[in-house]
Structure formats: C-alpha cells, structure tokens
Amino acid sequence: AQSVSQHNHHVILSEAASLELGCNYSYGGTVNLFWYVQYPGQHLQLLLKYFSGDPLVKGIKGFEAEFIKSKFSFNLRKPSVQWSDTAEYFCAVNIASGTYKYIFGTGTRLKVLA
Amino acid sequence: DAGVIQSPRHEVTEMGQEVTLRCKPISGHDYLFWYRQTMMRGLELLIYFNNNVPIDDSGMPEDRFSAKMPNASFSTLKIQPSEPRDSAVYFCASSPSFDSPLHFGNGTRLTVT
Numbered sequence: 118a119q120s121v122s123q124h125n126h127h128v129i130l131s132e133a134a135s136l137e138l139g140c141n142y143s144y145g146g147t148v149n150l151f152w153y154v155q156y157p158g159q160h161l162q163l164l165l166k167y168f169s170g171d172p173l174v175k176g177i178k179g180f181e182a183e184f185i186k187s188k189f190s191f192n193l194r195k196p197s198v199q200w201s202d203t204a205e206y207f208c209a210v211n212i213a214s215g216t217y218k219y220i221f222g223t224g225t226r227l228k229v230l231a
Numbered sequence: 232d233a234g235v236i237q238s239p240r241h242e243v244t245e246m247g248q249e250v251t252l253r254c255k256p257i258s259g260h261d262y263l264f265w266y267r268q269t270m271m272r273g274l275e276l277l278i279y280f281n282n283n284v285p286i287d288d289s290g291m292p293e294d295r296f297s298a299k300m301p302n303a304s305f306s307t308l309k310i311q312p313s314e315p316r317d318s319a320v321y322f323c324a325s326s327p328s329f330d331s332p333l334h335f336g337n338g339t340r341l342t343v344t
Contacts, residue, residue, distance in 0.1 A: 149330050151332060153333075159337070160322065160335040160336060160337045160338055161322070161324075161333070161335040162335070163332040163333075166332055168330065207273075207274065209333075211329070211330055213329055213330060217279070217281075217286065217287070217329045218276075218287075219264065219276060219279070219333065220276070221266075221273065221274040221276075222273070223272075223273035223274075224273050224274070
C-alpha cells in the first residue's frame with residue numbers, strides 16, 4: 118500500500134539553526150508532492166509543492182524542498198529557522214492511479230527556541 | 232473567498248449521542264475531503280467526494296460513520312452513535328482538481344465523554 122513516512126516526529130532547534138525534515142514515500146509511479154504547515158491552533162496551510170520540472174522547489178517563508186526520485190524522498194529545508202516557524206509540518210503525496218489518493222505523513226513537530 | 236468553512240469549531244457530547252459535523256467548501260472546488268487528526272494516527276483520510284459523489288470511503292472507520300454531500304456547497308460527516316475513541320479534530324478540505332493543493336477548514340474538535 119502507498120504510504121508516506123516522516124522519520125522525525127519531534128525536532129527542537131535554536132533560532133538561526135538549519136532545518137531538514139525527512140519525507141519518504143512508497144509508490145513507484147508519478148506523484149505530486151506537498152509540504153503543509155500547521156501552526157498551533159490553526160488549520161493546515163500549503164508550504165510548497167512539486168509537480169514536475171526543477172526538483173528543487175521554493176516555498177513561502179524561506180522554505181525549500183528537494184525531490185530525489187531515486188530515493189523516493191522530498192525533504193524540507195530551511196537555512197535559518199525562526200521562533201515563528203514553531204509548528205507541525207506534514208509531507209503529502211498525491212497519487213492519481215486508479216482511485217485518486219492524497220496521503221499525509223504523520224507529521225513532524227518543530228519547536229524553535231528563542 | 233471565505234475559505235473552507237466548518238462548523239461547529241468545538242463539539243462536546245456524551246457517548247451514544249449523534250454528532251453531525253458540517254463543511255462548506257470553496258466555491259468551484261470539485262473535490263471535498265474529510266480527514267481525522269489524532270496524536271496516535273496523525274491525519275487520516277476518511278472519505279472524499281468528486282462532484283458531490285463519494286469516490287473513496289475506505290478510510291471510514293466503521294458503519295457508525297457516514298458522510299453526505301447533497302450539493303456542491305455542503306457536506307456533512309455524521310457519527311451515530313459516538314464513542315470516546317472518536318474524539319479527534321476533524322478537518323474538511325477542498326480542491327479544484329485532483330492534483331491541486333488542498334484548502335483546509337479550521338477543523339472541528341470533537342470530544343466524546
């Protein structure tokens with residue numbers, strides 16, 4: 118069955134530290150890839166997306182992600198985090214094969230210390 | 232654009248009672264999704280609709296759960312009878328096409344005592 122794995126469940130960083138959150142998916146066909154962010158008490162919002170083309174995509178608030186097809190990965194990065202980046206981050210995969218699937222990872226809680 | 236609107240924001244009910252959650256998707260969005268979020272399981276897709284038709288309900292936990300979309304601007308998720316293990320945040324989301332990002336509502340926090 119298709120799945121999305123986020124290996125880091127909780128991450129704690131100091132401000133200005135660099136961030137990398139891992140995301141791997143299990144599906145051999147064509148996928149669309151997303152990262153969503155959920156700030157405390159709020160709904161999920163789109164951070165960035167990859168459909169095709171340049172595997173390095175840039176999103177809002179200085180975030181970027183790199184699609185590595187051979188590794189089935191779509192890791193999220195930010196060179197220097199801020200306290201306001203404290204949130205939960207979800208990787209998601211959209212599969213259009215047979216029945217349309219939109220699968221989320223279990224999320225990574227990021228806490229940035231001021 | 233008011234975004235996806237869910238009601239109520241919070242619902243506290245006793246075990247055995249019927250619970251109805253409501254969602255108004257963004258106008259023009261052909262896809263509507265219901266997700267459940269818990270600490271243990273994260274975000275689980277319960278069911279999704281395309282043009283008001285249920286396409287995949289394989290995520291619905293059991294017969295106590297049902298969802299309807301009588302028209303393009305309204306959907307309900309009903310739990311009857313409710314149980315304490317149904318306590319979670321239920322999100323509704325919509326999108327204009329199958330490969331578009333999802334637009335989420337603010338969720339309904341359900342507590343079943």
